[in-house]
Amino acid sequence: MRWSQYRLRQALETALRRQRKMPSPNHFCHNDAGFTLIELLVVIAIIALLAALLLPTLARAKARADVLHCMSNLKQLQNAWHMYANENSDFLAGNDWQSEAGANGTMRGNSNWVTGWLDPRQSDNTDNTNTLLLLDPQWASLGPYTKSAKLYHCAASRVTAREGDGYYPVARTISMSGWMGYNSTLWNQGWQLFQKTADLVRLSPGDALVFIDERDDSIDDGYFAIDMVVQQLAISQPVITRALERLLLPMATRKFIAGGVRRS
Numbered sequence: 001m002r003w004s005q006y007r008l009r010q011a012l013e014t015a016l017r018r019q020r021k022m023p024s025p026n027h028f029c030h031n032d033a034g035f036t037l038i039e040l041l042v043v044i045a046i047i048a049l050l051a052a053l054l055l056p057t058l059a060r061a062k063a064r065a066d067v068l069h070c071m072s073n074l075k076q077l078q079n080a081w082h083m084y085a086n087e088n089s090d091f092l093a094g095n096d097w098q099s100e101a102g103a104n105g106t107m108r109g110n111s112n113w114v115t116g117w118l119d120p121r122q123s124d125n126t127d128n129t130n131t132l133l134l135l136d137p138q139w140a141s142l143g144p145y146t147k148s149a150k151l152y153h154c155a156a157s158r159v160t161a162r163e164g165d166g167y168y169p170v171a172r173t174i175s176m177s178g179w180m181g182y183n184s185t186l187w188n189q190g191w192q193l194f195q196k197t198a199d200l201v202r203l204s205p206g207d208a209l210v211f212i213d214e215r216d217d218s219i220d221d222g223y224f225a226i227d228m229v230v231q232q233l234a235i236s237q238p239v240i241t242r243a244l245e246r247l248l249l250p251m252a253t254r255k256f257i258a259g260g261v262r263r264s
Contacts (some may be wrong), residue, residue, distance in 0.1 A: 066156040070213050073151045075175065077211050080145035082111075090196045093141050095181030097223030108139065111183060113176055114222040115139040115151070120161040120170055128161035129168045148189075159216040175214045175224035188228045 084093050093113040098106040101117035114134050116127035131138045131149035146152075152172040160167040178187050194200055200208050212224055232240040248262050 027113040036124045063156070066154070069154060070154040073154065073174070074213065076151050076212050077142070077146060080142050080151075081210060083145045084113075084142055085197050090198055091182040091199065092180055092195060093176075093177065094183040095176045095223055096185065097178070097221040099183075100221040110138055110141055112222065113140060113142045113181070114172065116172070117221050118161075118170055118172060118219045120159050120219075122163070123162040123234065125161065126163070129163060129171050131171050134172060139256065144148060154213050154216070170216060170219065172222075173213055173216045173219055174211055174222075176211055176222055177209050178223045178225045180210050184223070187225050191228050 081093055085091060094111045096106075096112055098104055099108060100112045100115050102115075103117070116130065116133040116139075117125075118128050119125055122128070123155060127133060131152075134149050134152050135143035135147065137144050149171060152174050153169065154173045157169065157173045159170055161170055167170045169246050178184055179191070184193055184195070186193060192199065192202075194203075194208075209226070214224060
């Protein structure tokens with residue numbers, strides 16, 4: 001009995017010594033409770049400061065990426081325009097706004113680079129979103145060369161058109177200079193139309209404006225009218241997509257004036 005009591009006493013003393021060495025539950029709660037309110041506010045302030053510094057940079061990077069994307073689209077469209085001329089006896093892709101729009105009783109068809117009259121303000125106008133009017137050879141002479149509807153739409157565009165119960169991006173934000181095209185019509189008398197690539201000899205390559213990324217809230221047919229008499233930029237807002245304004249405005253200002261040449 002004494003031996004058993006001795007062993008029990010010894011076991012209790014050992015347990016007590018171990019308990020003294022172990023931290024109490026309150027000790028754990030005190031040291032591992034996490035951030036204090038002041039520490040949490042400091043962390044939030046630091047995160048807010050970093051966001052304020054980084055978000056404008058990210059926004060500029062996104063805008064720059066949109067610019068490069070849209071310029072790449074224009075380059076690929078220009079390549080398709082050249083390929084069409086090479087395979088069609090040097091004639092430039094058609095650009096007659098009436099047959100593009102089907103206006104004044106004119107029949108639509110494949111005589112133009114695209115077909116359709118876009119009006120994002122008009123609900124259930126299928127031309128707003130119909131990519132067949134851009135790619136199908138029945139409606140678009142450049143379609144077999146471009147093969148992608150994305151080339152006709154700038155990523156910076158935010159304009160949508162209503163169809164049924166939903167809103168969808170407009171299919172096209174690109175237009176072609178009204179001075180280019182084998183079937184195009186004169187905007188100003190006394191100036192030259194460019195119907196074949198051979199007609200471009202009087203223009204430097206930098207002045208031969210073909211495609212332009214039009215403001216998506218002014219887009220309609222594929223014919224972009226450039227008035228050689230009235231200085232359009234002096235009386236209205238530039239009609240280039242907002243994301244491209246800063247990059248292209250100096251060039252566009254010059255090319256609006258040099259969009260054509262007088263007949264000799």
